[in-house]
Amino acid sequence: MGYKVLIGLEMHCEISNTKTKVFSSAINGYSDKANTNIRPVDMAFPGTLPVVNKEAVRLSLMASMILGCTQPEYLYFERKNYYYPDLPKGFQITQETKPAPIGSYGKLEYEVNGEKKSVRINNLHLEEDAASSDHYASGSRINYNRAGVPLLELVTEPDFRSADEAVAFLETMRSIYQYADISEADSKKGQVRCDVNVSIMEDNLDENDPKNWGTKIEIKNVNSFGGVRDAINYEIQRQIDLKEDGKYDEMPQQTRRWDEESGTTIYMRSKVDAIDYKYFVEPNIPKFKISKEWLEEIRKSIPRLAFERKEQYINEYGVSEYDATILVKEKPVADFFEKTISLGANPKSASNWITTNLLGNLNKMELTIDEAKLTPEHLAELIKMVEDKEISSQQAKGVFTESLETGKSPHDIAAEKGLKQITDEGEIVKITNEVLDENPDVIKQYKNGKTNMVNYLVGQVMKKTGGKANPSLARDVMAKEIEKR
Amino acid sequence: MSYMDKTIEEVHEALVKGEVTSKDLIKEALEKSHEVQEKCNAFVTIMDDVKEEKVTDELLSGIPYGIKDNYSTKGILSTGSSNTLKDYVPFFTATAIDNLAKKGAVAVNKTVLDEFGMGGTGTTGHTGIVTNPWDKTRMCAGSSAGSAAAVAAGVYPYATGSDTGDSIRKPAAYCGIVGYKPTYGMISRYGLFPFASSLDHCGALTRSVKDAAIVVDGMKGIDKYDMTSWDSSNMHLYESIDGKVKGKKLCYIKELCDINMYPNADAELKAHLENFMKTIEKCKNLGMEVTEESVDMTLLSAIPSVYVVISCAEATSNMSNLTGFIFGPRAEGDKWDTEMKNYRTKGFSPLIKRRFVIGSYVLQAENKDRYFHNAQRVRRLVVDKWNELFEKYDAVILPVGSGPAKKLEGSKDALDKNTAILEDHLQIGNFGGFPSITIPNGFVSNLPVGVNITGKCYDDINVLNIAYALESSMGYKNQIAREVK
Missing domain, CATH: 1.10.10.410 (Arc Repressor Mutant, subunit A)
Structure with a gap:
């Protein structure tokens, strides 16, 4: 018998592009030296109060718009109460679905293997991150730099049918957060964390009727996109095996944890033991009217996203679809490309240099494009030199490599090597x-x-x-x- | 010659004229502090080495005062009268205290309260019972018990208080002094240890209405660290008091003030209500119109429960930061949760634990709508009703409590059902954030009793003016406790 898979995601992404934390005036710099970006409120010293960071709200509203969500008329926050050493206040300031969070009921189109798909967004909410902790045999260490960092939590409907779809969606979201200047969305820096829920149902049943859905299993704390793929695939197989063994019906609704090392999901707690978070509206933050004017201002300020840039590269610059896809995959690369063009370089040449030479070399050197010594200015200069026949394209390759390694300008390199082409x-x-x-x-x-x-x-x-x-x-x-x- | 038993205006004049120095005043206040500590146990800390302040044009400059021990004070022990913070020395000062310091006010001691303000008897602080300076067999009421006792005993002209249900205004009545909490948000709560954030107010205990205005002028101001604070820079309370009340309209509530509502009334209650009606006559003599209004008894009867539900719910969450990890005496335990449990079990008094249990219970998913949300709905109804009264009247005038200070022995915490509403109606002022002031209006059984005037939000000047006119027509201004033999 075949099975259908229903997958939903909760994607947590830190907003890294605000100066300060979401309810505190401490610097939003989680990766700085441990325990240096802290204000009294981040450690919940008695008498401290939260103060909302308007820029974090602005960026969240922007994300809400991009996701096609409805924005609330009034902004509220709620307390989610639970005890844990990384949560100094004993509650997290977050948003629940009632009152309305920063975004409700949206829809996002994304592509998986060239095919267009769409996912319904249940809600998007703005909250604060907890502190981070490292556990050692002798004890644990807590870093409060992360306590209070703004965090966007996005909850999808269970609209994904495979791990590929879920991962393609996450990649699209990462690109959106990067292009909209909301976040670096770097999972290596711990900025992106996911909870995944997976259920299976028999293939011949109608998936639009929730009655036919299988038992929902939630998998917590999956911290990389690769992990999301593996966790989903593992969980699908685990559930199918239970079906085949006739043990599926005994499986209670439960929360599991993804164990990266063993590549398995491990039982945490059943739904019966679910924590009652005793939500209530945060009394220290007065409800805030979100004006239509402000929303309009934010809407107008949404930066061009990856798909828009890609269309422009193909239609205006004549870059191939294949190359355009490579250029927009990471925002810093697209920005590098656009900067190079803005300096007068031929777009097609710039695209060729970046996609065939630059990215491959950086990959070998284990550098990001922002860390490269070769700048858009250098590349534009090099392209101009070839165009003006100052150097041959053969020579240009050597100059490029040297500029990438040393950061010297192509003109200087050519002069040093006496590379001037004879065009007389x-x-x-x-x-x-x-x-x-x-x-x-x-x-x-x-x-x-x-x-x-x-x-x-x-x-x-x-x-x-x-x-x-x-x-x-x-x-x-x-x-x-x-x-x- | 003593000065600490005078009004702020008088002391200021003496300072300016050079009759006395700030140093002399501090010496006097400290001596009296030790005397009153001996008699009433009013202080957690007496700052014997405090330095004098320069005398300026500011009325408060150079004059000693007391701080309730739930205000965070940098470098000075701040316990909230709780064992959980018995050694806590903060590294930041509450905004209200900072504001007073900027005016040159000199804090000489920290006063005892009911643990974290969660009590109305002055008997639950970790340093022991505070006794009433008029009669040591009686309580001061609470929670600002130490502040009330000290001001009444003439230690200094004023002390700060905080008021979540009646914690400034009830002790003021029991000690024969003035207690004023201004409109919610006029004084920043930053640095005030929270009890129930939506009900908590900062305020002052003084011996005259003008002094209350002077002190709150000194404490108030919008604060970037408290989002619920608002800009009152155009409100000058002290300068606005002119005593002109002719034509002002007051009302009192029949259900609370009519002796016939209490079939089992004792002699003290009878005398208290008779005295209240004499005060009403005084109001009329001042040219004010006073009307008897009727409010649905069902609504009035709900007030104490609404208060318990909301205040306990917020308190259980607000005090979840008390774990002993970051501050407070860390408890023993083999795991973090045992450490936390041991700290909280040992540190909190049984009364507080009872409130936490109530708070958790009413917030549980299955109870939340029935208790917490209903309490919020009724709170809204009560506030609407009072706002309706404020459309017709400048203020509501009511007796405070059911008589003079209660005996410490016997009656502890056992609420008399018949007079519950009379004991608790001041909570309305917290429900609505209304400006509310208690002033002494006579004696019952040779002990002081008080009357309360409450107005609509932001109408503090009006409330103060009515209280000032009434105070001027009675003989209890700036009275110092005389121990009843």
Whole structure:
């Protein structure tokens, strides 16, 4: 028997692009030296109060708009009460579905293997992150830099049918957060964390009727997209195995934990033991009217997203779809590309350099594009030098590599190496005639029909000039001069 | 010659004229502190080494005062009168206290309260019972018990208080002094240890209405660390008091003030209500119109329960930061949750634990709508009703409590059902955030009793003016406790 899989996601993404935390004036810099970005409120010293960061709200509203959600008329926050050492107040300030959070009931289109799909967004809410803790045999260490960092939690409906779809959606979201300047959305920095829920049902049943849905299993704390894929696939197989063994009906609704090391999900608690978070509206934050004017202002300020840029690269710049896809995959790459163009470089050349040379080299050097010593200015300069025939494209490759390694400008490198191309026709005519004078036998062979001997002669010109002669000019001149003999 | 038994205006004049120095005043206040500590046990800390302040044009400059021990004070023990914070020395000062310091006010001691303000007897602080300076067999009421006792005993002209249900205004009545809590948010709560955030107010205990205005002028102001604070820079309370009340309209509530509502009334209650009606006559003599209004008894009867539900719910969450990990004496335990449990079990008094249980119970998913949300709905109804009264009247005038200070022995915490509403109606002022002031209006059984005036939000000046006119027509301004033999 076949099965259908229903997958829903909760994606937590830190907002990394605010100066300060979401309810505190401490710097939003989780990766700085441990326990340096803290205000009294982040450690819940008695008498401290939360103060909402308007920029965090603005970025959240922007995300809400991009996701096609409805924005609330009034902004409220709620307390989620539970005890844990990484939660100094004993409650997290967050938003529940009632009153309305920062975004409700949206829809997002995304692509998986070239196919367009759409997912319904149940809600998006703004909350604060907890502190981070490291556990050692002798005890645990807590870093409060993360306590109070703004966090967006996005909850989807169970609309994914495979791990591929779920991961493609997460990649789309990461791109949105990056392009909208909301977050770096870097899972390596712990900025993205997911909870996944998975259930299976028999293939012939109607998935639109919740009665037919299987038992929902929630998997907590999956911290990489690869992990999401593996956890989903593991869980699907685990549930199918239970079905096949006739043990599925005994499986209670439960929360499990993804164990990266063993590649398995591990039982945490059943729904019966679910924590009652005793939500109530945070009394220290007065309800805030979100004005239509402000919303309109935010809507107008949404930066161009990946899909918009991709369309522009293809339609305006004539970049191939394949290359455009590579360029927009990471925002810093697209920004590099656009900066290079803005400096006057030919878009197609820029795209070629970036997709065929730059990214591969950076990958080998284990650097991000922001860390590269070669700047858009360098690349634009290099492209111009080739266009102006100052150096050959063969030479340009060497210059590129050196600029990437040293950060020197292409002009300086070319000058140092004496790489200036010979584009003076008179000079080339002179050298061509020298070569012809030295090779009377070859001229004879040429005249006797071995026309490809001209390549050898051009090669001699290049050799004589140390590769500096402009190759196409050398060819043209040679063709003319040999006929004169 | 003593000065600490005078009004702020008088002391200021003496300072300006050079009759006395700030240093002399501090010496006097400290001596009296030790005397009153001996008699009433009013202080957690007496700051014997405090330095004098320069006398300026500010009325408060150079004059000693007391701080309730639930205000965070940098470098000075701040316990909230709880064992959970018995050694806690904060590294930041509450905004209200900072504001007073900027005016040159000199804090000389920290006063005892009911643990974290959660009590109305002055008997639950970790340093023991506070006794009434008029009669040591009686309570001061609470929670600002130490502040009330000290001001009444003439230690200094004023002390700060906090008021969640009646914690400034009830002790003021029991000690024969003035207790004023201004409109919610006029004084920042930053640095005030929270009890129930939506009900908590900062305020002052003084011996005259003008002094109350001077002190709150000094404490108030919008604060970037408290989102519920608002800009009152155009309100000058002290300067606005002119005593002109002719034509002002007051009302009192029949259900609370009519002796016939209490079939089992004792002699003290009878005398108290008779005295209240004499005060009403005084109001009329001042040219004010006073009307008897009727409010649905069902609504009035709900007030104490509404208060218990909301205050306990918020309190259980607010005090979840008390775990002993970051501050407070860390408890023993083999795991973090045992450490936390041991700390809380040992640290909190039984009364508080009872409130936490109630708070958790009413917030549980299955109870929340029935208790917590219903309490919020009734709170809204009560506030609406009072706002309706404020459309017709400048203020509501009511007797405080059911008589003079209660005996410490016997009656502890056992609420008399018949007079419950009379004991608890001041909570309405917290439900609505209304400006509310208690002033002494005579004696019952040779002990002081009080009357309360409450107005609509932001109408503090009106409330103070009515209280000032009434105070001027009675002989209890700036009275110092005389121990009843």
